[in-house]
Every structure is written in C-alpha cells, then in structure tokens.
Amino acid sequence: MQSSIGSTPKDAAAVILLRPGTNLTDPEVFLVRRSEKLAFLGGFHAFPGGQFDASDSEVLVENAADAETATAISCAARELFEETGVLLARGGDAMTHGQRASLLDDLQAGRMSWPGLLKHYELWLAAEDFTLVGRWVTPPFSARRFDTLFFLVKCPPKQHPQVAGDGELESGAWISAGDAFAQWQASQILAVPPVVHALKTLSAGLTNDLVKRFLSSPNAAREPIRRIEFRPNYICFPVRTPTKPPATHTNCYLIYTSKSLLVLDPGSPYEDEQLALAAAIDELLAAGRTLHGILLTHVHPDHVGGVAALQAHLGAARVFAHRFTAEALPTIQVDTTLNDEDMLALEGDPRILLWVMHTPGHARGHLCLYEERTGTLISGDNIVGLGSVLIDPPEGNMRDYFNSLERVRALPNLSVIFGGHGPAIATPYAKIDEYISHRLDRERKILQAVREGATTPKDIVAVVYTDVSPQAHAMAERAVLAHLEKLTDDGVVSQSSPGAYHAISAND
Numbered sequence: 105m106q107s108s109i110g111s112t113p114k115d116a117a118a119v120i121l122l123r124p125g126t127n128l129t130d131p132e133v134f135l136v137r138r139s140e141k142l143a144f145l146g147g148f149h150a151f152p153g154g155q156f157d158a159s160d161s162e163v164l165v166e167n168a169a170d171a172e173t174a175t176a177i178s179c180a181a182r183e184l185f186e187e188t189g190v191l192l193a194r195g196g197d198a199m200t201h202g203q204r205a206s207l208l209d210d211l212q213a214g215r216m217s218w219p220g221l222l223k224h225y226e227l228w229l230a231a232e233d234f235t236l237v238g239r240w241v242t243p244p245f246s247a248r249r250f251d252t253l254f255f256l257v258k259c260p261p262k263q264h265p266q267v268a269g270d271g272e273l274e275s276g277a278w279i280s281a282g283d284a285f286a287q288w289q290a291s292q293i294l295a296v297p298p299v300v301h302a303l304k305t306l307s308a309g310l311t312n313d314l315v316k317r318f319l320s321s322p323n324a325a326r327e328p329i330r331r332i333e334f335r336p337n338y339i340c341f342p343v344r345t346p347t348k349p350p351a352t353h354t355n356c357y358l359i360y361t362s363k364s365l366l367v368l369d370p371g372s373p374y375e376d377e378q379l380a381l382a383a384a385i386d387e388l389l390a391a392g393r394t395l396h397g398i399l400l401t402h403v404h405p406d407h408v409g410g411v412a413a414l415q416a417h418l419g420a421a422r423v424f425a426h427r428f429t430a431e432a433l434p435t436i437q438v439d440t441t442l443n444d445e446d447m448l449a450l451e452g453d454p455r456i457l458l459w460v461m462h463t464p465g466h467a468r469g470h471l472c473l474y475e476e477r478t479g480t481l482i483s484g485d486n487i488v489g490l491g492s493v494l495i496d497p498p499e500g501n502m503r504d505y506f507n508s509l510e511r512v513r514a515l516p517n518l519s520v521i522f523g524g525h526g527p528a529i530a531t532p533y534a535k536i537d538e539y540i541s542h543r544l545d546r547e548r549k550i551l552q553a554v555r556e557g558a559t560t561p562k563d564i565v566a567v568v569y570t571d572v573s574p575q576a577h578a579m580a581e582r583a584v585l586a587h588l589e590k591l592t593d594d595g596v597v598s599q600s601s602p603g604a605y606h607a608i609s610a611n612d
C-alpha cells in the first residue's frame with residue numbers, strides 16, 4: 105500500500121571510485137559536487153552516477169549475478185565514463201588517454217551508442233571489477249526518486265578522473281573518506297544518507313569486513329529511509345500527510361544535541377506514521393535526551409495533524425508556536441508563544457541556538473528558525489524543496505510574504521534551507537532569489553492582464569496561468585487574489601466592485 109504512494113523510483117547506479125594505491129586505513133574516493141543549477145539536490149556532494157539508459161541492458165557483463173545487476177554495472181560504467189572520463193572496461197589497457205577522450209567524444213556526441221562503442225573497440229565489462237555495496241531508495245518526499253545500486257570500484261592506475269564542470273557536475277576531487285566525513289560532521293558539505301554512510305564506512309579503512317559494514321544498514325537493502333540527516337543534528341523525518349500535490353509528505357524535523365530534542369511539525373494524522381515518528385523520538389530520548397518541546401511553524405493541518413497523538417504518546421510535551429497559530433488552533437494547547445527574535449537554546453553538545461523569526465506570508469503566524477553557527481534555516485512552508493508555496497488570503501498575504509523572503513535573504517551566512525516539504529536546499533540564496541523573481545514575474549503578468557481588461561481572479565488565471573492544469577485553477581485564483589491585494593496596497597490596482605479589479609492609470 106505505502107510503496108504505491110509517491111512516484112515510482114527509477115533504476116539508477118552510482119560508483120564509489122577508489123584512488124589507485126590509496127591508503128588502506130583511510131582511503132581516498134572521488135567525490136563530486138552536483139551543479140547548483142540542478143533542481144534535484146543541486147549543490148550536494150555525491151558520487152558519479154545516474155539513471156539507467158535504455159541501451160545499458162544490451163551490454164554483456166562477464167560473470168554478472170543476474171540481468172538486473174548486469175544492467176546496473178553497465179549503467180555505472182557508462183555514467184562514470186561520461187562524468188569523469190574513467191573507462192572501467194577490460195581489453196583497453198593499451199589505450200591512451202587521447203584514445204579514451206575520442207571515445208568519450210563519440211559517445212557524448214551520439215555518434216556511437218555505449219554498447220556499440222564497447223563492441224567496436226573490443227572492450228568488455230567484468231562483474232568482478234564492480235563490488236555491490238548497497239541498494240538505496242530515495243524517500244517518498246521527493247518527486248524524483250531513484251532505486252540506486254552503489255558499486256565500489258578501483259580506479260585503473262593510469263586513469264585520472266576529471267569533471268568538466270559544465271554539465272550536471274560542478275567539480276570533483278580525490279578526498280580521503282575520513283576528511284569528507286569530517287566535513288559533513290562539521291556542517292561544511294551536504295550529502296544524502298547513502299553517501300554519508302559510504303564515507304563513514306570507508307573512513308574506518310579497507311578492512312576485510314568492508315562490504316559487510318556497507319551492508320549493515322538495513323537501508324542498504326532497500327529498506328525505506330525514515331531519518332534523513334542531510335546535516336548532523338537535524339533529522340528530516342518526512343511523514344505522509346494529506347498535503348498539496350506534488351508533495352505527499354510533510355517534513356517533521358528532529359533537532360537534537362547530546363542532551364536535548366526539539367520536534368518540529370509532527371504533521372501526520374495517520375496512525376502508522378505517528379507510530380513511526382514516536383518510535384524515532386523514543387529512541388532519541390532513550391539515549392539520555394530530554395524533550396525540549398514540540399514547535400509548530402504554522403497553522404496548516406499537514407503541519408499540526410500529529411501533535412495530539414504525539415502528546416498522548418509522550419505523556420506531556422510543551423508546545424511552542426506563534427500567538428496567531430495558537431489562536432487559530434483551539435484544540436491544541438500551546439504552552440509557550442514565540443515572538444520574532446526569541447531564542448531557543450538546546451543545551452548539550454553541540455549547543456544549538458535557534459533564533460525565531462516571525463515570517464508571515466504563507467500563514468499569519470508563520471515561524472522560521474535560524475541557527476547562525478551553521479547557517480541553517482528551517483523555513484517551514486515559506487520556502488520548500490518540492491512544489492510551490494500557496495499564498496491564500498486572508499491567512500496568506502503576498503506583501504508580508506515578499507517581506508519575509510527579503511528578511512531571510514538578508515541573513516548573512518545561510519548554507520542550507522530545510523523546508524516543510526521535499527529535500528534540503530543546498531543553494532539558499534539562489535533559491536530565495538528564484539522565489540522572489542518568480543513572484544515578481546507573476547505580479548507583472550497579473551498587472552498587465554488587469555491593464556488589458558481582465559477584472560476577476562478567474563479571468564486573470566485564464567490569461568496568466570496558461571502553464572497550470574485546469575484542476576489547479578481554483579488554487580491559482582487564490583494566489584491571484586493575494587497578488588491583487590498587494591497591488592491594491594501598492595496603489596496600482598483598485599477594487600471597483602467586490603471581486604472585480606481595475607488598473608489605476610497614472611492620470612487617474
């Protein structure tokens with residue numbers, strides 16, 4: 105039942121490339137950084153890899169366990185070649201760097217297919233060169249999901265991986281697994297769970313039980329990942345909620361230190377999801393932490409739907425929210441109201457100081473949290489990693505929303521945004537700029553439509569939202585109304601009769 109929720113994962117393969125002659129106690133791997141321009145996990149650190157191509161299955165792989173593994177190995181080898189220039193095929197030992205480069209050019213220009221190229225140059229793939237060290241499935245909080253086989257591979261001695269930097273990958277370099285893991289621990293890089301797991305596993309050395317240690321995580325055998333720690337001490341725990349498509353889940357966050365735990369937005373009304381979250385919280389508390397409380401970013405049901413169940417489970421738990429949120433939720437007892445510039449201190453190691461920002465726009469009592477030490481912003485539904493943010497009056501207010509976006513844009517050292525839906529955002533400033541320019545663009549088009557004679561939100565949607573499906577028109581009308589209210593405030597539009605607007609010309 106649950107596996108059918110969200111999009112079906114696409115098959116993919118990735119390569120953990122080991123440096124030739126590397127140090128056995130702390131081996132070096134080839135770590136790449138994804139381009140900041142990518143919509144999915146842009147700016148994340150990762151390993152070379154990608155989705156299966158239709159022709160990957162046409163490659164014969166010597167000694168492969170089965171057809172599926174053979175296709176995955178073919179995909180892994182092709183992606184590695186395309187992204188780094190390293191060709192992991194047998195029979196090509198005498199090939200020069202220049203010859204490999206010309207092969208790569210043939211492949212990338214489409215003059216030869218991957219199977220065709222291997223065949224033509226009498227090259228072949230051998231399963232022994234690719235050690236399977238796990239198979240991980242992207243959690244269902246993302247519209248893009250992959251079922252990825254990870255292969256550990258030794259780079260051939262005379263080949264040197266290189267990333268061109270003009271495609272999906274921005275850069276790549278050899279780095280010791282221990283150093284890379286330390287960078288993740290120091291909140292300097294972001295990576296998805298299988299990458300963090302690989303770096304941690306490899307940092308303990310190329311031991312005899314290496315593969316066993318790789319496979320010791322149940323998630324390495326496709327068990328769905330519940331806790332996603334893009335950054336230490338911030339667990340993203342997506343829970344299934346009746347939310348707005350394309351999202352199917354709301355991100356609950358478990359922010360912890362050695363002594364304290366803060367739960368943010370336990371939003372699921374479904375018992376199975378509430379139990380899964382409660383189990384994760386119990387585990388963190390059983391390790392000696394005390395519960396600081398439950399914090400609500402805003403009033404919407406997909407963010408507060410599991411509060412009562414969690415309180416019942418824990419016996420008692422303080423609830424924190426803005427006054428406007430508290431007032432709008434009579435069934436939830438809010439113990440502490442939070443205001444702009446309040447500070448929450450989670451004692452322990454590391455001590456986490458969270459600045460509260462009142463950021464209305466999506467909802468009147470919307471809160472964001474900012475940790476200056478690591479540049480972490482918890483953005484609630486003001487900025488999300490998946491789908492778009494609806495500004496629905498009167499709870500939503502476009503002018504407030506712009507102001508809130510400008511306020512978080514002005515924070516000095518943002519390095520990550522954790523939104524209410526979808527994966528973490530590694531490119532905070534670019535993302536906020538994109539939000540602002542998208543809204544300004546919509547606003548210009550709406551004003552233009554009004555100037556050309558459209559008067560009601562319905563008329564305006566018909567002209568401006570041509571890229572939106574008719575089913576989404578009711579929601580688009582709410583967004584248009586929010587823009588019209590702002591334009592009215594700005595003095596460029598006025599309401600001529602209820603629900604009808606006209607433009608104020610310069611000589612009105």
Ligand SMILES: [Zn+2]
Pocket residue numbers: 402404407466485
């Ligand atoms: Zn919301």
